[in-house]
Structure formats: structure tokens, C-alpha cells
Amino acid sequence: MPRAADVLLAALGLILAAPLLALAAVAIKLTSRGPVIYRQRRIGKDGAHFDLYKLRTMQLGADPVGVGTPVLAGDPRVTAAGRVLRRFSLDELPNLVNVLRGDMAIVLYTPRQRRRLEVKPGLTGWAQVNGRAGIPWEERIELDVWYVDHRSPGLDLRILGRTLRLLASGHGLYG
Numbered sequence: 001m002p003r004a005a006d007v008l009l010a011a012l013g014l015i016l017a018a019p020l021l022a023l024a025a026v027a028i029k030l031t032s033r034g035p036v037i038y039r040q041r042r043i044g045k046d047g048a049h050f051d052l053y054k055l056r057t058m059q060l061g062a063d064p065v066g067v068g069t070p071v072l073a074g075d076p077r078v079t080a081a082g083r084v085l086r087r088f089s090l091d092e093l094p095n096l097v098n099v100l101r102g103d104m105a106i107v108l109y110t111p112r113q114r115r116r117l118e119v120k121p122g123l124t125g126w127a128q129v130n131g132r133a134g135i136p137w138e139e140r141i142e143l144d145v146w147y148v149d150h151r152s153p154g155l156d157l158r159i160l161g162r163t164l165r166l167l168a169s170g171h172g173l174y175g
Contacts, residue, residue, distance in 0.1 A: 003102075003105075005106070006099050006105050006106045007099070007100060009099075010096040010099035010106065011096075011100065013093070013096045014093075014096045014100075017093045017096070020090060020093065021055075021093055021094075024036075024055050024081070024090055025055075027081035027085075028055060028079070028081050028082075028085075031079050031080040031081040032056075032059060032060070032081070032082075033060060034056060034059075035056060037054070037055065037056065037094060038053070038055065038056040038057075038058075038091075039051045039052065039053060040052045040054070044103050044104065044121055050101075050103040050104075052095065052098060052103075052104075053095060053097050053098055054091050054092060054095065055085055055090065055091040056079075056082070056091075057079060057081070057082025057085050057086050057091045058077045058079065058082060059077055059078075059079060062077035071086070087170050088167055088170070089167055095123050096123070104121050104122060104123065105121070105122045105123075106122055106124070106156075106160075107122040107123070107124060107125060107151075107156045107159055124159055124160065125143075125144060125147060125159065126143050126144060126146060126147035126159060127139070127140040127141075127144050127147075128159075128166075129162035129163055129166060130143050131143075147159075
């Protein structure tokens with residue numbers, strides 16, 4: 001997807017999501033102590049570091065130990081508000097700020113191993129719509145590689161449509 005489309009969709013998404021973000025911020029503050037926004041250092045295109053923004057869904061200091069660390073259903077680290085935010089992937093909405101900043105794209109362009117650094121990480125992607133967190137990390141990588149080899153505007157639209165259906169159903173959220 002071209003950068004202009006990413007910026008337009010991210011800006012529109014933030015405008016439409018503003019009321020949800022405000023409600024989420026209040027819920028986070030009422031159910032746990034700590035900041036509303038969670039920042040995580042990530043590696044993006046060409047190995048550049050950036051701060052990924054998410055709504056905080058875990059207790060303060062409960063950061064996962066490594067990439068791909070699963071958060072299982074009933075995980076005690078997840079806050080009351082966090083369970084709802086995760087169920088509908090609302091915790092990812094601040095990623096739209098990363099898209100506006102140019103750190104990420106709307107659709108995930110992650111390839112195998114070091115090839116994943118050739119493109120910007122996305123808000124969604126082929127692996128997310130084909131199993132979400134319910135598939136092993138290695139399989140996610142393979143699905144991402146398939147996407148890199150087959151990406152097109154048509155496939156991006158297909159991914160966006162499937163993403164919306166998954167968000168509505170909650171399917172595949174937990175492994």
C-alpha cells in the first residue's frame with residue numbers, strides 16, 4: 001500500500017477511534033496504576049529502532065520476556081481493562097500513531113529472518129488473518145514470507161477485510 005494511503009487510513013482511523021481511545025484510557029486508569037500508553041522498543045525497516053505504542057493491558061512491570069512470548073487466556077498479568085482491550089485488539093490502536101510517524105505501515109510486510117527488516121511492520125498482515133496468536137511463531141514467519149512474495153493492493157484489501165471479521169469474532173486471539 002502506498003505511503004499516502006497509509007497516512008490517510010491511519011489519520012481516519014485515529015479520528016474514528018478517538019472516543020474508544022478516551023474510554024480505554026479511563027478504563028486503564030480506573031483498573032490499574034501506571035501509564036495508559038505502553039511503549040516497546042522494536043526494530044523496523046532497515047534495522048531502524050522505533051518505539052511501538054500500544055494501550056497498556058498488563059500490570060506495571062509485567063513485560064513479556066521475549067519476542068513471541070505468549071499471553072494465554074486467564075494470564076494474571078493482564079488487567080481487567082486489558083482483557084477487553086485485547087479481546088477486540090483495541091490495545092493496538094495507538095499503532096496508528098506509528099503509521100503516521102512512518103515507523104509502520106497499515107498492512108504488515110514482515111519477511112523471513114533478516115528480510116523482515118526490508119519493509120515496515122504493519123498493523124495487520126497475512127499471518128494475523130490466518131491464525132492470529134493461535135499459531136506458532138515459526139508458522140507466522142512462513143505466512144509473512146508468503147505475503148512478501150505475493151503482496152499486492154488486492155491482497156492488502158483482502159487482509160483488511162479479514163482483519164475486520166477477526167476483530168468482530170475474536171477468533172484466534174489466544175493460543
